[in-house]
Amino acid sequence: MGITDLFPGSDGILSLGPANKTELLDLLAAEAARRLDHRKEDILHALLAREKLGSTALGRGVALPHTQLGWLQEPLAILARLERPINYDARDGEPVDLVFLVLWPEAATEGFLPALSGICRALRDNQLPRQLRQAGSAAEALAKLRAADDRSPDALP
Template identity: 80%
Template sequence: MAIADLFPAAEGILSLGPANKAELLDMLSTEAASRLGHPKDDILQALLAREKLGSTALGRGVALPHTRLSWLQEPLAILARLNRPIDLDARDGEPVDLVFLVLWPESASEGFLPALSGICRALRDDHLPRQLRQARSAAEALAMLQAADQQDRDPQP
């Protein structure tokens, strides 16, 4: 699944001000629950269980919290740009200020890892994260994500 399909509209991009990891996951769960019409606690518990397996912080200020949910029908992705970086136990020790939340239907497991790897590929150098940190609007950030995804999908000469 293309990044553009995961983030089909600018509403998928938030500005948040959590003080720590627990608050961040709570805020993301609240937002996802309101979009999905499902109890926040179900989402939060799944995210917390995933974090217990190991931090989803990728390094260089980026995190990719993700989980599969049995009741979910369609994938949901939210990009959160944090007002100030917070510690998410990244291996490189860098605090996180860009968070890509991915919730995936358990029944569609074949697309889950390709979606996560697509996000990681788009973030493989500092160009996209730097652009996202400087985006002046959610629409601009969405356009940056779509352009990075398209560039990644276009064959190189």
């Protein structure tokens, strides 16, 4: 499954205004719950449990909160751009303003790590975070992400 499959054009959120990491995860869980027709609390609990293992901040203002869910049938990914950067416990100390949420079915473990690494691979393009921050629409942001993935030398066929 490539980035194009994970992030269909309608699934980009370009503006969220959380005050902190916990509020961000709550907002993302609520949006995911709405799209999946599931309880927000189940998603939020799983995301918070994953964060307890260590911050999912990647550095350079980007975070990749992710978790696997036993009840989930299909992967869900959401791209969010924050109105103001927030502290996310990143190793580089940079506040986060770009967030890639990935929820994955527990039964499909073989695709989970390749999906996460595909996002990380696309982010190797040093211009991508700047392009995502400047995108005027969700579709434009996702097109930039796909283009970076296509340019990646390690991109999967």
